[in-house]
Amino acid sequence: MDHVRSHQPLYPSLSLGNPSHLPTIAIIGRPNVGKSTLFNKILGTKTAIVDDIPGVTRDRNYAETTYRGRPFRLIDTGGLEPSASEGMFSLIRRQSELAIAEADILIVLMDGRAGFTPADHEVFRLLRGIAKPLFVAINKIDTPEAEPLTADFYQAGVDTVYPISAEHGLGVAELLDAIYPFLPPAQEGKESLGQIPRIAIVGRPNVGKSTLVNTLVGQERSIVSNIPGTTRDPIDSLVTHAGRSYLFIDTAGIRRRGKIERGIEGYSVLRALKAMGHSDLAVLVLDGVEGVTEQDAKLAGAILKQGRGCLLWVNKWDLRQDDPNARKDFDLSLHRRLPFLTWAPVLYGSAIQPNSAYRLFASIDGVFAMFSKRVPTGALNSWLQTLLSSHPLPTRIGKPNKITKSAFITQVATAPPVFALFVGHPEDISPPYLRFLENQLRNTYHFTGTPLRILVRKK
Numbered sequence: 001m002d003h004v005r006s007h008q009p010l011y012p013s014l015s016l017g018n019p020s021h022l023p024t025i026a027i028i029g030r031p032n033v034g035k036s037t038l039f040n041k042i043l044g045t046k047t048a049i050v051d052d053i054p055g056v057t058r059d060r061n062y063a064e065t066t067y068r069g070r071p072f073r074l075i076d077t078g079g080l081e082p083s084a085s086e087g088m089f090s091l092i093r094r095q096s097e098l099a100i101a102e103a104d105i106l107i108v109l110m111d112g113r114a115g116f117t118p119a120d121h122e123v124f125r126l127l128r129g130i131a132k133p134l135f136v137a138i139n140k141i142d143t144p145e146a147e148p149l150t151a152d153f154y155q156a157g158v159d160t161v162y163p164i165s166a167e168h169g170l171g172v173a174e175l176l177d178a179i180y181p182f183l184p185p186a187q188e189g190k191e192s193l194g195q196i197p198r199i200a201i202v203g204r205p206n207v208g209k210s211t212l213v214n215t216l217v218g219q220e221r222s223i224v225s226n227i228p229g230t231t232r233d234p235i236d237s238l239v240t241h242a243g244r245s246y247l248f249i250d251t252a253g254i255r256r257r258g259k260i261e262r263g264i265e266g267y268s269v270l271r272a273l274k275a276m277g278h279s280d281l282a283v284l285v286l287d288g289v290e291g292v293t294e295q296d297a298k299l300a301g302a303i304l305k306q307g308r309g310c311l312l313w314v315n316k317w318d319l320r321q322d323d324p325n326a327r328k329d330f331d332l333s334l335h336r337r338l339p340f341l342t343w344a345p346v347l348y349g350s351a352i353q354p355n356s357a358y359r360l361f362a363s364i365d366g367v368f369a370m371f372s373k374r375v376p377t378g379a380l381n382s383w384l385q386t387l388l389s390s391h392p393l394p395t396r397i398g399k400p401n402k403i404t405k406s407a408f409i410t411q412v413a414t415a416p417p418v419f420a421l422f423v424g425h426p427e428d429i430s431p432p433y434l435r436f437l438e439n440q441l442r443n444t445y446h447f448t449g450t451p452l453r454i455l456v457r458k459k
Contacts, residue, residue: 022064023183026075026103030119033111034139038166039076042176062236067176070183075099105133105182107175112138112149112163116156124156133182137162137175196238197368200249200276202303203285204295208315212285212351213237213250216360241361249279276302280415281309281367281449283360288316288330288348292337300341307416309371309450310344311363318350343442345449367449373417375445377410380419384409387440394428406459416451422459429456
């Protein structure tokens with residue numbers, strides 16, 4: 001296979017296959033050659049889980065970055081097993097094939113210490129006929145004495161190979177320098193990820209999170225299997241619906257702490273919680289057949305603690321739609337198990353039915369608007385004085401209520417909305433009264449789907 005020479009410019013007619021209009025670079029290769037390590041090194045962060053066990057990366061893992069001022073999207077893929085026909089490795093192979101089809105530029109990574117293996121040969125056979133810029137990188141070349149090992153890889157039929165050490169960063173800049181002419185300059189006016197709602201899809205293992213993401217994306221974005229724990233890395237998917245962009249993050253299923261194994265699964269759970277904390281809102285996926293569990297309640301508590309907007313998606317409802325009492329029973333279970341999340345919208349549906357899953361978009365828009373909403377200070381204080389005329393602030397026993405008129409409120413933050421209430425004696429404001437104020441704020445300004453915080457300060 002001929003290598004596309006690096007001095008050629010990016011094809012003007014190249015169709016970029018992602019909604020953000022950025023060129024996409026996919027790192028591919030057989031298992032355990034260091035793809036995730038190279039992915040992390042290029043990004044400069046520990047985004048992908050790295051372990052010596054083949055098959056750790058299962059889905060396509062996306063991230064945006066820049067090199068010398070030119071932006072691109074990078075994809076970390078699972079190991080290509082050309083001979084895999086069934087089981088988890090066949091699903092991983094399918095994800096790699098989708099990444100190859102989606103990418104504009106390919107980095108084929110191989111293990112310099114292992115030499116050019118039959119599996120590497122099969123990877124190149126799968127790439128035969130693909131007319132895309134392709135760069136062959138030989139990993140684990142971490143000393144000058146190891147560079148002669150790269151000679152074995154010219155039998156792949158390429159003009160140039162790039163010796164690198166993904167772990168130590170050696171040769172990575174030279175590889176990116178070769179790719180650089182294929183990256184178009186940044187375009188002004190394009191929508192950036194910072195302006196797009198970030199939605200974490202969270203829940204227990206095997207409740208249908210990846211199926212829901214795949215339906216919303218419209219392709220096999222995440223591996224779907226009945227094996228709990230299939231998703232390990234948080235998987236970003238950029239989706240455009242009705243002219244608006246959304247970034248969905250499919251996270252690993254989170255089991256009860258006592259059942260979480262150390263190592264890869266434990267790290268996956270930490271990454272899922274971190275991804276949730278970096279999102280704007282979370283869609284908590286519940287199993288409509290199993291009902292609301294104690295673990296669901298703990299996950300809902302984590303969403304509230306991290307101050308994220310929240311939607312509840314009751315999945316697999318197509319299996320219960322013929323039961324006339326199912327909705328009433330489930331609503332009762334929600335109120336009993338999640339009494340602290342009554343402000344979160346609840347949608348009943350099936351992740352495998354697009355028309356059902358697409359209803360999420362309108363609800364996400366509503367929650368995101370409330371999560372980012374700001375109320376003018378004048379309107380807030382008019383509301384407060386009207387409220388205090390019928391429900392005065394608490395005062396100490398034996399003391400006249402002189403602080404009502406001097407009370408003052410202002411919104412100090414969004415995402416989530418935070419309010420500062422200034423009074424003469426903050427110690428007199430009890431938690432029940434704060435909950436009353438929060439409920440009145442919600443009812444008046446329609447803060448649906450977002451937590452509210454009220455800080456009491458001395459005036």
